[in-house]
Amino acid sequence: MEVRAVGSLDDALEVLSRYGDGCQVLAGGTDVMIQLARGEIAPAVLLHVEKLAELRTVDANGATRIGALATHRDLARGRLGDGFRAVAEAAATVGGLQTQMVGTIGGNVCNASPAADTLPALLVHDARLTLRSSATSRTVPLDEFILGRRSTGRGPDELLTAITLAPPGERTGDVYLKVGRRSAMEVAIVGLAMRLSFDPDGTVNDARIALASVGPRPLRSAGAETALLGGRLEPESIEAAAEAVLGEVNPLDDLRGSADYRRRVIPGLLRRATEMCAQRAGTGSPDGEG
Numbered sequence: 035m036e037v038r039a040v041g042s043l044d045d046a047l048e049v050l051s052r053y054g055d056g057c058q059v060l061a062g063g064t065d066v067m068i069q070l071a072r073g074e075i076a077p078a079v080l081l082h083v084e085k086l087a088e089l090r091t092v093d094a095n096g097a098t099r100i101g102a103l104a105t106h107r108d109l110a111r112g113r114l115g116d117g118f119r120a121v122a123e124a125a126a127t128v129g130g131l132q133t134q135m136v137g138t139i140g141g142n143v144c145n146a147s148p149a150a151d152t153l154p155a156l157l158v159h160d161a162r163l164t165l166r167s168s169a170t171s172r173t174v175p176l177d178e179f180i181l182g183r184r185s186t187g188r189g190p191d192e193l194l195t196a197i198t199l200a201p202p203g204e205r206t207g208d209v210y211l212k213v214g215r216r217s218a219m220e221v222a223i224v225g226l227a228m229r230l231s232f233d234p235d236g237t238v239n240d241a242r243i244a245l246a247s248v249g250p251r252p253l254r255s256a257g258a259e260t261a262l263l264g265g266r267l268e269p270e271s272i273e274a275a276a277e278a279v280l281g282e283v284n285p286l287d288d289l290r291g292s293a294d295y296r297r298r299v300i301p302g303l304l305r306r307a308t309e310m311c312a313q314r315a316g317t318g319s320p321d322g323e324g
């Protein structure tokens with residue numbers, strides 16, 4: 035196996051166009067090195083992109099643009115501002131400090147784990163991905179990019195360069211909540227991101243809810259979003275949203291938790307997330323008492 039460390043984006047794209055499927059991108063390496071050690075991947079070329087400083091910038095003016103090589107630590111430190119707290123919170127729960135210092139958001143996206151923490155948070159912000167090859171540049175919604183467990187729509191000659199998030203409107207709150215065996219060091223048993231926007235009278239005018247570790251890929255729950263939309267947050271609508279989520283997810287039993295346990299924690303997570311979104315949006319508690 036040949037290791038190619040590149041110093042410019044053009045050089046990286048040139049290597050990708052030459053080797054295609056035989057080339058594995060290496061960013062922070064927190065997934066790749068484990069997959070190599072386990073023999074799950076055996077690329078002819080390992081393309082080390084860590085030195086591409088231009089892909090590590092976070093631009094929070096106007097439409098927020100996160101370079102694919104921004105580390106979880108970069109994002110956890112609040113560089114995205116108050117509008118994207120779910121993304122910062124998700125990044126802050128990825129493994130321990132060492133993993134966050136080197137693991138990148140682009141690696142989390144392209145690895146496409148069903149349990150990836152940043153994916154639900156990016157999904158509720160309608161993240162769009164910029165993919166570059168030596169010949170083209172295209173933008174694709176994250177929701178379309180993730181096809182299944184560790185499967186994406188990335189072409190063999192493409193590099194993810196940036197992730198763009200639209201600015202949230204007024205009276206919007208977002209949050210990421212994670213259930214794990216040891217909260218800050220463990221892959222999610224269930225992860226839930228929510229973003230709610232409110233009219234001045236507390237009516238929900240935009241609802242986005244996404245979950246990780248509940249099926250082959252992180253997903254938005256359209257049914258739960260519909261249950262919350264168009265009314266104030268009341269116990270009945272929150273319960274209806276929880277019911278809808280449970281009808282849409284398909285969790286598995288695994289070493290970290292049973293499918294039954296995952297289903298049991300979802301309603302509580304959803305309730306807490308609605309409360310936090312309402313508070314962060316400045317509209318008080320869901321039942322109107324705050």
Ligand SMILES: Cc1cc2nc3c(=O)[nH]c(=O)nc-3n(C[C@H](O)[C@H](O)[C@H](O)COP(=O)(O)OP(=O)(O)OC[C@H]3O[C@@H](n4cnc5c(N)ncnc54)[C@H](O)[C@@H]3O)c2cc1C
Nearest residue numbers: 059061062063064065066129137138141142144150151194
């Ligand atoms: C101890 C430990 C704990 C962990 N805990 C968590 C956790 O709690 N939550 C969680 O979500 N993850 C966790 N992970 C997984 C991992 O840290 C994350 O997925 C991380 O974000 C991967 O980023 P990376 O830069 O290390 O990616 P790499 O390992 O370098 O790459 C991952 C994949 O993405 C591809 N890739 C990377 N960058 C690009 C790019 N710019 N364009 C195209 N393809 C690219 C690679 O080819 C590879 O397929 C953990 C890992 C470890 C080792």
